[in-house]
Amino acid sequence: MEDANRQITVTLKLFTGAFPERICLELPPEARVRDLMVKVERKNFKFLSRENFPLPLKDVAQDDLLLILNGRPIQNLRGYDTPLEDGDVLAVFPVMTGG
Amino acid sequence: MPPAFAGKLLQVNLTTGDITQKPLDEQKVLKYLGARGFNARLLWELVPAGADPLGPGNILIFGTGTLTGTSAPTSGRTTVSCKGPATGLYLKTSVGGHWGAELKFAGYDYLVIEGRAGKPVYLLIRDGSVEIRDAAELWGKDVRETTQSIEHALGDPDVQVACIGPAGENRVLFASIMFNYYNAAARGGVGAVMGSKNLKAVAVRGHGRIRVARPQEFRRAVMEAIEASYQDFSAKTSYLYGTSASVAVINELGSFPSFNFRSGRIDNAEKISGPYLVEAGYLKRRMGCNACIFSCHRYCEITSGPYTGAYGGGPEYETMSALGAGCGTVDVELVIKANELCNIYGMDTISAGSVVQWAMEGYEKGVITDKDTGGIQLQWGNPKAILGLLEQVARCRGFGATLAGGVRQAAKSIGRGSEKWAVEAKGLEQSRVETRTAFGYALAFAVNPRGPDHLHTQVLAEFGTRPGGRALVAKITGDEKYAFPRTLEKRADIVRWHEDCYAATDAVGLCSFATTARYGVTPELLARMLSAATGVDFFESENLLLAGRRIMNLEKAFNVREGATRKDDHLPYRLMNEILAPPSGKGDDRSTAAAGRPDPVKEQINSRAYLDRMLDEYYELHGWEKTTGLQRCKTLGDLDLGDVAAELDRMGKLAKD
Numbered sequence: 001m002e003d004a005n006r007q008i009t010v011t012l013k014l015f016t017g018a019f020p021e022r023i024c025l026e027l028p029p030e031a032r033v034r035d036l037m038v039k040v041e042r043k044n045f046k047f048l049s050r051e052n053f054p055l056p057l058k059d060v061a062q063d064d065l066l067l068i069l070n071g072r073p074i075q076n077l078r079g080y081d082t083p084l085e086d087g088d089v090l091a092v093f094p095v096m097t098g099g
Numbered sequence: 100m101p102p103a104f105a106g107k108l109l110q111v112n113l114t115t116g117d118i119t120q121k122p123l124d125e126q127k128v129l130k131y132l133g134a135r136g137f138n139a140r141l142l143w144e145l146v147p148a149g150a151d152p153l154g155p156g157n158i159l160i161f162g163t164g165t166l167t168g169t170s171a172p173t174s175g176r177t178t179v180s181c182k183g184p185a186t187g188l189y190l191k192t193s194v195g196g197h198w199g200a201e202l203k204f205a206g207y208d209y210l211v212i213e214g215r216a217g218k219p220v221y222l223l224i225r226d227g228s229v230e231i232r233d234a235a236e237l238w239g240k241d242v243r244e245t246t247q248s249i250e251h252a253l254g255d256p257d258v259q260v261a262c263i264g265p266a267g268e269n270r271v272l273f274a275s276i277m278f279n280y281y282n283a284a285a286r287g288g289v290g291a292v293m294g295s296k297n298l299k300a301v302a303v304r305g306h307g308r309i310r311v312a313r314p315q316e317f318r319r320a321v322m323e324a325i326e327a328s329y330q331d332f333s334a335k336t337s338y339l340y341g342t343s344a345s346v347a348v349i350n351e352l353g354s355f356p357s358f359n360f361r362s363g364r365i366d367n368a369e370k371i372s373g374p375y376l377v378e379a380g381y382l383k384r385r386m387g388c389n390a391c392i393f394s395c396h397r398y399c400e401i402t403s404g405p406y407t408g409a410y411g412g413g414p415e416y417e418t419m420s421a422l423g424a425g426c427g428t429v430d431v432e433l434v435i436k437a438n439e440l441c442n443i444y445g446m447d448t449i450s451a452g453s454v455v456q457w458a459m460e461g462y463e464k465g466v467i468t469d470k471d472t473g474g475i476q477l478q479w480g481n482p483k484a485i486l487g488l489l490e491q492v493a494r495c496r497g498f499g500a501t502l503a504g505g506v507r508q509a510a511k512s513i514g515r516g517s518e519k520w521a522v523e524a525k526g527l528e529q530s531r532v533e534t535r536t537a538f539g540y541a542l543a544f545a546v547n548p549r550g551p552d553h554l555h556t557q558v559l560a561e562f563g564t565r566p567g568g569r570a571l572v573a574k575i576t577g578d579e580k581y582a583f584p585r586t587l588e589k590r591a592d593i594v595r596w597h598e599d600c601y602a603a604t605d606a607v608g609l610c611s612f613a614t615t616a617r618y619g620v621t622p623e624l625l626a627r628m629l630s631a632a633t634g635v636d637f638f639e640s641e642n643l644l645l646a647g648r649r650i651m652n653l654e655k656a657f658n659v660r661e662g663a664t665r666k667d668d669h670l671p672y673r674l675m676n677e678i679l680a681p682p683s684g685k686g687d688d689r690s691t692a693a694a695g696r697p698d699p700v701k702e703q704i705n706s707r708a709y710l711d712r713m714l715d716e717y718y719e720l721h722g723w724e725k726t727t728g729l730q731r732c733k734t735l736g737d738l739d740l741g742d743v744a745a746e747l748d749r750m751g752k753l754a755k756d
Contacts, residue, residue, distance in 0.1 A: 015347055018374035064332040066564055071353045071682020075563045076583055076696070091351045095565065097333040097616050098342035098373070098395075098416040 008086035010036060015093045027084060033067060034080040036090065066093040101125065102312040103165055103632040105203045109229060111222060113296050114155055114214030118229050123208060129635060130739065132606035132643070133165035133208070135191050136650040138180035141211060142189070143653060143743065148660045148750070152184035152288075153270060153295040155215040161202065161261070161301070164608010167389070168203035168309035169317070171628050172325050172620065173610035175200055175389030177284075184288040184295075185272045185450075185505050186526040188667075189548045189657040192289050193605055195388035195396070196282035198303060201259040205305025216297040221249070221262075224303045234299040241265060241443040242277040249302050262300035263290045264445030266493040270294050271503040273450030273528070277442060281396070281412025282388070285447035287527060287549055312634025320627040325392055328619030331567070337395045337612065338385060340373030342416040347372050350424075353682025354533035357424035358479065359456035360522050360671075363533050363679050363703075370429040371419040373397075381435060386412070393612055399435050406436040414438040414448070420531035421452025426459060427479025437485055444493035449552070453528035454502040454509060455488050457521055466515045472498045522671040525550040529671055534705060535679045537561060537584035541705045542713040543594045545668045548654045556597045557615045561590070567618030571596075580695055587709055588697045591717035599647035606650060649738045652721075656730060656743045659752050665728030668714060670705055679703040724754030731756050 008029050013020035025039060067074045068091040074082050084090075110119040131137045138160045150156040159181045166174040177199030183190030202210065206227045219234040237245050242264040249260050259279055266274035267290030274290030275283045284290075311317045328334055336344050349355040350368035357365040369375055376382045376399055387394035400410040414422070414434050422437040423429060441448045461467035462477035469476065475498065477484045491499025502509050506521035506528055522529050527550025534541040534551070539561035544551035560568030563582030572582035572589075575596045581589040597615050600622060604614045607629060613620040622640035629638040658667070669675070681703060700709070718725045722734035731754045735744035747753040 013351075015374075018347075018372060018378045019369050020347075066348060068348070068351045071351065073352070073562060073564050075569075076585070091348075093348050093351075094336050095331070095333040096336045096340070096344040096348055097331075097559070097612065098337070098345035 008084060008088075010084050010086075011089045012036065012040060013089065013091040014040075015091065020091065031084045032080065033069065033074055033082045033084065033090065036084060037080070064095055066095050067091070068093070101633040101635055102310045103169060104128070105168075105206050105208045105307070105309065107207050108209040108211065109207045109224070110211045110213065111229070111231065112213045113216040113220065113231070113298060116231060118231070120207075128165075128208075129633070130646070131650060131653075132603060132646045134162040134167070134176065134608050135178040135180070135193070135602060135605035136646065137209065137606070138162040138178050138191060139189070139650055139653045139657070141209070142180050142182070143657055145211070145213075146182050150182055152182045152187060152292060155213075155296070157182045157292055157295070159212040159289070159292050159296065159298075161199075161210040163199040163203050163208050164606065166628060166632055167608035168200040169311055169632055170321055170390055171609065171632070172321065172328060172390060172392045173388070173613040174608045175391060176605065176608045176610055177202070177278075178605055179276060179284040179289050181289060181292045183527075183549060184270070184291045186287065186550055188525060188550075188661055188663060189654045190287040190289065191549065191605070191654070192284040192286050193554060194276075194278050194282050194284040195391070195610065196259070196278040197389045198259040198261055198278045198282070199608070200389040201303045201305050203305070203309055204307045205303050206307055210301065212293075212296060212298060215295065219297050219299050221300040221302065222298065223253075224301065224305075226305055226307065237299045238268065239265065242445050243280060243443050245300055246277075246280055249300060253302065253304075255304060258302050258304045260300055260302045262445075263293050264443055264493065266444045266446045267291055267294035268299075269493070269495040269503065271446060271492060271495065272505045272508070273447040275445050275447050277445050281386070281398070281442065283442070283447070286449065286552060286554065290445050311632040313631045317628065317631035320624060320631055324613070324620045324624045324628065327621075327624065328392060328613055328617060331565070331617050331619060333617060334393055334619075337393045340377060341385075341395045341397045343371070343373035343376065343397075343414065343419045345416055346419050347374075351682070352536070353680070354536045355424055356420050356531045356533055358427050359425055359460045359520055360529075360533070360673055361460070363536065363682065365424040365427075365429060367429045368424060371423040371431050371434055375431060379431070381431065388610070391610070393610075395612065401432055401435055404432060406432045409436045409439045411435070411439040411442045413442070417531045418448040418452070421449045422455070422485065425452050425456045425531070426485055427456070428482075428485075430480070430482065433482050433485065437489060440486065440489045440493070444489070446489070446493060449530050450505060450528040451489060451492065453522060454492065454506055455485055457506045457509065457517070458488065458498070458502060459484070460520045461513065461517050466517050467513060471501075471513070519672050519676075522673055523550070524669055524671050525667055527551060529674070530554070533679065534670060534674055535703045538587055538700070538705070538709065538713065539584060539590045539593050541670060541674075541710065542590045542717060543597065545670050545710060545714065546594070546717060548658050551670060554611075556594060556601050557611050558593055558597045559616055560597070560618075561593055565618070571618060580697060583696050585700050586697045587700065587712055590713050591720045594717060595648075595720055596644070598651050599644040602647035602650040603643045606646070645738070649740060652730065652735060652738050652740060653743060656735070656740070656747060659729060659747060660750065665714065665718070665726065668728060670710065675705050675707060675710065677704070727754060729754040
C-alpha cells in the first residue's frame with residue numbers, strides 16, 4: 001500500500017545568471033507547476049532579486065518566464081497546471097529572443 | 100519621388116568605369132516596398148538565367164529599406180543581393196549597422212555594381228559624388244586594416260565602410276562583406292561575388308537628411324511601435340545579453356546543435372552564453388544599429404590568457420553554436436578568437452564553423468586523415484585545429500582550400516559517405532536551428548530560396564511560448580492549439596504568413612527582432628509608419644503582406660528560371676534520416692495529449708514523409724503545382740507578376756493553371 005504522505009522531489013534550475021541555481025524541493029504527489037512556483041516565491045531566495053528576472057514569481061505573467069519541464073516548454077504541456085512527477089527537472093529562465 | 104526616399108539609384112559598371120545615376124521609378128519601388136523586394140526585381144531583370152555567379156554577368160546590389168534613415172525603430176537594415184555562388188540560386192543577405200542610412204544621407208537608395216574591374220578598386224561615395232579609386236594598397240589587407248586605411252586616407256573616422264577581407268578576395272564561397280568592422284552581410288558568399296569583381300570596399304559618407312511626409316503622424320506611429328516592442332520582457336534580456344542569451348534555454352530544450360548536429364545538447368553550454376560574457380567580463384560594450392531600440396549587438400575583448408588582445412563584435416548565438424558547440428567546445432575564449440578571425444578575414448561564422456565540424460567528424464570516422472589535413476589533428480574542440488583551419492580557409496591554402504567551397508563541395512571532393520554529415524541543402528550550410536524538433540522551421544528552411552536558414556522566415560510563434568506568438572497562430576490558423584512545434588498540422592499556413600511578414604520587414608528596412616521575433620511591430624503598425632513616411636496611403640496591412648508574398652514569389656521565380664524544382668526544397672541528410680535523442684532521460688509527452696495538442700509526432704526527426712506532407716500543403720496554399728513546385732500563371736498574375744509568368748512560360752517553366 002502506498003504511503004499517503006509520500007512526497008515527490010523536483011529539481012528546480014533557476015537561471016538568474018549565467019549558471020543555474022539548483023534547488024531540490026519536496027512537494028505533495030498531486031503538485032503542479034504552479035504549486036512549485038509559489039513555494040519558491042515563499043522561500044524568498046536571495047538570488048531572486050536580479051534585474052534580469054521578472055518578479056514576483058507567483059504573480060508574474062506566465063509569459064515573462066520560460067519554464068521548461070524535462071526539456072519541454074510548459075506551454076506545450078498544460079502550462080502552470082502541468083502535473084509534476086518525482087524526479088522531474090524544471091528549468092526557469094527569463095524570456096529571451098535570439099538567433 | 101515620395102518622401103522617405105533619397106530618390107536615386109546609383110549604377111556602377113566596373114568593366115567600363117561608367118557611373119550612372121538614375122531617378123527611382125516610384126511605382127516600381129513601392130510595388131516591391133524597397134530593399135529586398137526591389138533588389139529582387141533588379142536581380143530578375145539584370146541577371147540572365149545561367150549567369151556565372153562569380154563572373155562579370157552577375158550583379159551585386161546594395162538596397163536600403165524604405166524607412167532606413169528615419170527614426171522608425173530598428174530601421175537600420177540594408178539588403179545585399181546577387182546570384183549566390185554557394186547555391187547558384189537567388190541570394191539575399193540583410194545587414195545592420197549604419198551604412199545603409201549613410202548611403203541615403205549621401206543621396207542614394209540603391210547601389211548596383213556590374214561587371215568586373217581590371218584591377219582592385221574601391222568605391223567612394225560622398226554626398227552625391229562618386230569615384231572609383233585604386234585599391235592596390237588595400238588588396239590583401241584584412242577587414243580591420245582595410246577599414247582603418249580608408250578612414251585614415253579620408254581623414255574621416257565617421258565614414259562608413261563595407262569591405263571584404265582575404266576570404267572574399269580568394270572567393271571563398273562563404274565570404275562575407277563586413278560593414279564597419281562588425282556588421283556582416285554573411286551568408287551565401289556575397290563577399291566572394293564582391294571579390295570576383297575586384298571590388299575591395301565601398302566607402303560612404305553623407306550629410307543629407309531623409310524627410311517624412313507627415314511628421315506628426317509618423318512620430319505617433321513610431322512611439323507606438325517602440326512602446327509595443329518594450330512590452331515584451333525579452334527586449335530587456337536582448338539588451339542585457341544579446342542573441343546568445345538563448346544558448347542555455349535552447350540547450351535545455353535539447354535543440355542546441357552540437358557536434359555537427361549529432362546532438363542537441365552539450366555539457367556546460369552556459370559557458371558560451373550571453374550571460375557568461377557579461378559575468379566573466381568579456382563584454383565591454385553593447386551596440387545598436389541605426390535607430391535600434393534593442394542594442395543586441397556585442398563588443399567583446401579578451402585581456403588575459405592565450406588569446407590576449409582578441410576583440411570584435413559578437414559572438415552571436417549562431418557563432419556560439421557554429422564555432423563552439425558544433426565543433427565540440429564550450430571554451431568561450433576560443434569562440435571569441437575564432438569569431439575575430441572570421442570577422443577580420445571576412446567569413447560567415449555559420450558556414451565557417453560548419454566546414455570545420457564536418458571535417459572533425461570525418462577525422463573521427465577516419466575518412467579524413469592527417470595526410471589530408473597536412474598534419475592538423477582535427478579532434479573535437481581542438482583549438483589549434485579550429486583556428487588553424489580558419490586561417491587556411493581564408494587563404495585557400497592546404498586543407499583549407501578543400502573547405503573553402505563549403506561542405507557540399509568538400510564532401511564531393513572527399514567522398515566516402517561524407518555527404519551524410521554535410522549539413523547543407525541547396526549548397527548552403529544550415530544555420531544553427533535544430534529543425535528536427537520544430538516542424539514549422541523545418542518547412543521554412545526547406546523552401547527558403549537561398550538555402551536552409553532562419554533569416555528568411557522566423558517562425559518562433561510555433562513554439563507557443565509567447566502570448567504574441569500564440570495570438571498570432573490563432574489569427575492565422577483559427578486555433579491557438581497549433582502553436583506547438585511537434586505537429587505537422589497548419590505548418591504551411593504559419594510559414595507562409597511569416598514569409599510574407601519577413602519579406603515586408605526586410606523590404607521596409609526593419610529588423611525581424613521587431614516584427615516576427617517579438618511581435619511588437621505588427622504589420623498594421625508597419626503599414627502606418629510607411630504611409631506616414633511616404634505619404635502614400637495604400638499601405639494597409641494586407642497590402643503589405645501581399646507585397647511580401649510578391650517578393651517571395653519573385654525570389655522563387657528566380658530559382659525556377661535557374662532550373663530549381665520541388666526536388667531542391669529539402670533538408671540536410673542528417674536531419675532527415677537520423678533521430679535526435681530526446682531532451683532528457685524522461686523526454687515524454689505525457690501531458691501533451693491531455694492538453695489537446697494535435698497530431699503529436701514522437702520521433703525527433705523530419706522524415707521524407709513528414710516533409711512531403713508539409714510541402715504538399717505549402718505548395719497548394721501558395722497556388723503552386725505540387726509535383727514540380729512550379730508556379731502557376733494565375734498565381735503570379737494575381738500578384739501582378741504577369742511579366743514574370745510570361746518569361747517562365749516561354750522557358751517551359753510555368754505550371755498549367
